[in-house]
Amino acid sequence: MGFDWAFFIERIVNPGAPYLNALGRTVTMAVLAMLLGLLIGLVVGFGRLSRFAVIRSACAFYVWFIRGIPVLVLLVMLFSGMAAAGLFRFSDIEVFGLKLTASFQAAVIGLAIHEGAYMAEIVRNGVQSVARGQVEAAKSLGMSPWQVTWRIVIPQATRVIVPPFGNDFNHMLKTTSLASVIGVQEIFLLTEAMSATTFKSFELLSVVALNYLVLTAIWNTIQGVIETRLQAHEIDRPVRTWWQSLVVYLTPSPSPSAGERRI
Amino acid sequence: MSSTDRKPLVRALGVRKFFGQAEVLRGVDLEVMRGEVLCVIGPSGSGKSTFLRCINQLETYQGGKLYVGDDLIGYRQQGDRLLPLASSQVVMQRRRIGMVFQQFNLFWHMTVLENIIEAPVRVLGQPAAQARENAMRLLERVGLAAKADAYPMKLSGGQQQRAAIARALAMNPELMLFDEPTSALDPETTGEVLAVISELASSGMTMIIVTHEMGFARQVADRVVFMEEGQIRHQAAPEQFFGEQAPARLKAFLSTIH
Numbered sequence: 408m409g410f411d412w413a414f415f416i417e418r419i420v421n422p423g424a425p426y427l428n429a430l431g432r433t434v435t436m437a438v439l440a441m442l443l444g445l446l447i448g449l450v451v452g453f454g455r456l457s458r459f460a461v462i463r464s465a466c467a468f469y470v471w472f473i474r475g476i477p478v479l480v481l482l483v484m485l486f487s488g489m490a491a492a493g494l495f496r497f498s499d500i501e502v503f504g505l506k507l508t509a510s511f512q513a514a515v516i517g518l519a520i521h522e523g524a525y526m527a528e529i530v531r532n533g534v535q536s537v538a539r540g541q542v543e544a545a546k547s548l549g550m551s552p553w554q555v556t557w558r559i560v561i562p563q564a565t566r567v568i569v570p571p572f573g574n575d576f577n578h579m580l581k582t583t584s585l586a587s588v589i590g591v592q593e594i595f596l597l598t599e600a601m602s603a604t605t606f607k608s609f610e611l612l613s614v615v616a617l618n619y620l621v622l623t624a625i626w627n628t629i630q631g632v633i634e635t636r637l638q639a640h641e642i643d644r645p646v647r648t649w650w651q652s653l654v655v656y657l658t659p660s661p662s663p664s665a666g667e668r669r670i
Numbered sequence: 671m672s673s674t675d676r677k678p679l680v681r682a683l684g685v686r687k688f689f690g691q692a693e694v695l696r697g698v699d700l701e702v703m704r705g706e707v708l709c710v711i712g713p714s715g716s717g718k719s720t721f722l723r724c725i726n727q728l729e730t731y732q733g734g735k736l737y738v739g740d741d742l743i744g745y746r747q748q749g750d751r752l753l754p755l756a757s758s759q760v761v762m763q764r765r766r767i768g769m770v771f772q773q774f775n776l777f778w779h780m781t782v783l784e785n786i787i788e789a790p791v792r793v794l795g796q797p798a799a800q801a802r803e804n805a806m807r808l809l810e811r812v813g814l815a816a817k818a819d820a821y822p823m824k825l826s827g828g829q830q831q832r833a834a835i836a837r838a839l840a841m842n843p844e845l846m847l848f849d850e851p852t853s854a855l856d857p858e859t860t861g862e863v864l865a866v867i868s869e870l871a872s873s874g875m876t877m878i879i880v881t882h883e884m885g886f887a888r889q890v891a892d893r894v895v896f897m898e899e900g901q902i903r904h905q906a907a908p909e910q911f912f913g914e915q916a917p918a919r920l921k922a923f924l925s926t927i928h
Contacts, residue, residue: 543728544775544834548789548841549765552757558792562779640778640821
């Protein structure tokens with residue numbers, strides 16, 4: 408037996424349309440779920456800091472409840488459980504000429520609900536990290552509560568939110584594989600299907616593992632560029648554009664170290 | 671400078687403030703004339719910063735009345751009751767009052783120039799070009815024109831405080847509040863900030879300055895106020911205030927500072 412290198416390389420060089428489609432589905436699912444999760448996280452995270460006790464408790468309940476449910480259980484519950492109980496059944500829809508299958512919708516929503524609970528904590532921590540003096544200065548300049556939030560609190564909280572957000576997105580890229588259980592045709596489900604017909608499970612799983620690694624590596628770079636841009640205030644080189652951020656990220660200035668010197 | 675216009679801009683009538691059970695302002699009565707420069711001194715915990723923060727509503731007061739111009743700060747009168755203002759009205763009242771903080775509080779995610787034009791553009795709706803031009807004039811005035819595009823973290827404390835003063839002035843306030851503006855600075859940079867405040871004082875701006883710099887207070891103030899235990903205990907022109915006729919308690923306090 409042994410590892411079939413030729414097959415492995417062939418799968419990488421020439422993945423074929425079905426696999427590329429599945430890859431697209433994996434990425435789309437992760438991005439949509441993350442964006443929706445961020446939205447939920449913003450609402451629930453700010454909600455946890457509300458001056459109204461009812462809102463605070465409702466948001467705290469959401470975080471407590473959702474974080475206690477395994478994603479896998481949540482996905483199956485949404486897709487099959489609710490349909491079985493006759494509560495709600497997802498059905499295929501078309502958006503801008505793009506067919507969104509029932510399972511894909513359920514997966515995005517389930518992943519987003521899950522992510523939202525974690526994002527809420529990240530957002531809350533970010534908002535609480537903003538120094539009181541910054542808010543007071545903004546108020547003293549006559550800025551409205553809305554302006555203080557959008558111009559001062561959110562931009563400053565973003566610096567604190569982005570690293571754990573990136574961490575979560577890295578996680579999300581791989582967690583999408585759980586959607587295979589409810590039948591979303593993403594890369595893991597396709598790999599499983601191909602394994603069943605070719606019996607080259609190890610090669611195929613290596614390909615898919617490598618694939619996730621590439622995805623997270625790409626995201627790692629994107630996150631680095633975003634973080635560089637957000638650290639403009641403490642970097643000596645100008646970082647005013649995305650291009651400059653990329654250059655600074657890829658060519659970090661060496662930190663000064665003790666070298667040989669004359670006395 | 672003593673103004674000939676004897677109309678008070680700030681009027682405090684028995685202002686009282688509680689933090690929980692503790693009464694930190696126990697009936698403050700004070701008038702500040704237009705164009706007057708008032709320095710407030712006193713031991714820490716005497717309520718001087720709290721009083722300043724009540725004027726632009728970073729704190730609320732629970733007793734008495736506080737006027738800036740014709741505005742009753744924080745409340746509206748309905749019959750014989752005072753009702754708290756809606757936040758939109760609080761925001762309006764704050765626009766005419768500039769504040770400078772002990773910790774500068776420049777927005778660290780914005781350059782110096784962006785810090786200064788933020789409120790004029792967002793709050794007053796000034797066109798960006800005009801706001802930028804005005805900001806550069808103000809930076810010129812505080813000696814920071816070269817630092818317009820620098821981020822606050824790259825500036826010294828004194829430079830940050832001068833930028834913060836420029837930011838407050840950009841709103842064209844009729845009253846400036848300084849909350850221990852040099853307490854976080856080293857002696858060298860303290861001088862450059864005090865110079866900017868002195869220049870501002872001589873331009874006729876109405877100012878209330880909470881400070882521990884007695885030499886500065888003596889030189890720049892039209893009147894000095896001594897606060898202790900939430901009350902104004904003594905007030906006088908600088909010559910009398912720091913002179914031999916000052917009350918014993920004040921002399922004792924002053925001797926702890928020098």
